[in-house]
Amino acid sequence: MRALVLYAHPLEGSFNAAIRDQVIAQLETAGVETRVNDLYQHKFQACLSPDELSNYVNCPDNVDVVKSEVEDLQWADTLIFIYPTWWYGLPAILKGWLDRVLLPDVAFLMPDATNENIRPGLTNIKRIGVFTTCGASRWLTFIVGAPGKRTLLRGVRFICAKHCKTAFAAHYLMDSSTPASREKHLKKVQRSLAKLIS
Amino acid sequence: MSDRAFVLFAHPCPESYSAALHTTVTDTLSARGWDIDDCDLNAEGFNPVLSEAERRGYHDEATNTAPVQSYVDRVQAATALIMVFPVWNFGYPAILKGFLDRVFLPGVSFKLVDGKVKPNLTHIRKLAAITTYGGTRTRALLAGDPPRHCVKRAVWHVCRPDKMRYLALYDMNRATDAKRAEFLSKVSQEMQAF
Numbered sequence: 001m002r003a004l005v006l007y008a009h010p011l012e013g014s015f016n017a018a019i020r021d022q023v024i025a026q027l028e029t030a031g032v033e034t035r036v037n038d039l040y041q042h043k044f045q046a047c048l049s050p051d052e053l054s055n056y057v058n059c060p061d062n063v064d065v066v067k068s069e070v071e072d073l074q075w076a077d078t079l080i081f082i083y084p085t086w087w088y089g090l091p092a093i094l095k096g097w098l099d100r101v102l103l104p105d106v107a108f109l110m111p112d113a114t115n116e117n118i119r120p121g122l123t124n125i126k127r128i129g130v131f132t133t134c135g136a137s138r139w140l141t142f143i144v145g146a147p148g149k150r151t152l153l154r155g156v157r158f159i160c161a162k163h164c165k166t167a168f169a170a171h172y173l174m175d176s177s178t179p180a181s182r183e184k185h186l187k188k189v190q191r192s193l194a195k196l197i198s
Numbered sequence: 199m200s201d202r203a204f205v206l207f208a209h210p211c212p213e214s215y216s217a218a219l220h221t222t223v224t225d226t227l228s229a230r231g232w233d234i235d236d237c238d239l240n241a242e243g244f245n246p247v248l249s250e251a252e253r254r255g256y257h258d259e260a261t262n263t264a265p266v267q268s269y270v271d272r273v274q275a276a277t278a279l280i281m282v283f284p285v286w287n288f289g290y291p292a293i294l295k296g297f298l299d300r301v302f303l304p305g306v307s308f309k310l311v312d313g314k315v316k317p318n319l320t321h322i323r324k325l326a327a328i329t330t331y332g333g334t335r336t337r338a339l340l341a342g343d344p345p346r347h348c349v350k351r352a353v354w355h356v357c358r359p360d361k362m363r364y365l366a367l368y369d370m371n372r373a374t375d376a377k378r379a380e381f382l383s384k385v386s387q388e389m390q391a392f
Binding site: 010011040048049050086088089090092093098099110116117118140145148151155175 | 210211214240246247248249250252253254257286287288289290291292293295296298299302310315332333334337340341342343344345347348351352355371372
């Protein structure tokens, strides 16, 4: 098993960093080959540029500017996203990773004369784990429709392997979290990940 | 107070269909005598990534706006907010998502009272989003249509506008010229009545 961990939090020492460390340790203990992309640390460029966009459907040259990201993505069979939920969605830097790396012929095949919809290109991905924190309550997140979760567990999952397994854990009301609630959440992440890679 | 629209545009290419939608919006509203503050995020070189320092100072309402003060002022001067963007991967383009992350701060777009979000952009009486999806409507619905919820619930929640319009053209990859022209004229009509 090969896991690509995408991590997007600007602060070292954050609770998200604790989740990241635990997840990586657990993957390694389980013998899962792991690559980590810390998007903030790598100063990942979030914006799809005009050049990239005009070259967007020009396969395979479209991958040139994000070669190593695409290589990681194609190497992996498991994607793990660890991020704080901001404005009910992904931090811009992580959204930008989707925008720039999930390219035609890498992540999906464009519609053509016989296919109305795009078709999956990430058939190598058999598991997706999403571990996040939310300032909002579970109730408010539900009312808003959990856009971040759906972007990944529906939008991205659509283009992965059939029957792709998923795992999700969120710590809600993060701003009033306590050491006990955080401890409890880390245990939840551990159980959720164990199930995902079992 | 006259109508003042803050137009947030998030497509990098001037020759794109999104750019045509953007021009239709600004032209139609200008012709009606609106004040337009036109914010082309890519042209202005907006940096969408919330920094380490910004994250540290996020909840300090006295100082959190400093890195993005000019954008905060522009949002606060508006009576209408119009977002024009393409949907990418069932979400906003990163540059627009980052605008929310960095500018819609505590004390600007919302107040946290006892851990609960209270709307703070209630001077924005009209809210519109004009967008295009690569995929079909069915596919968007199956995904739970995250961008529609982001606008109609999350942004709506901090503005509580009198008027809200969400105009979307689906299945852009296969849209004919006629379909595109039809949607452009729909947007123009909607802006006439906005």
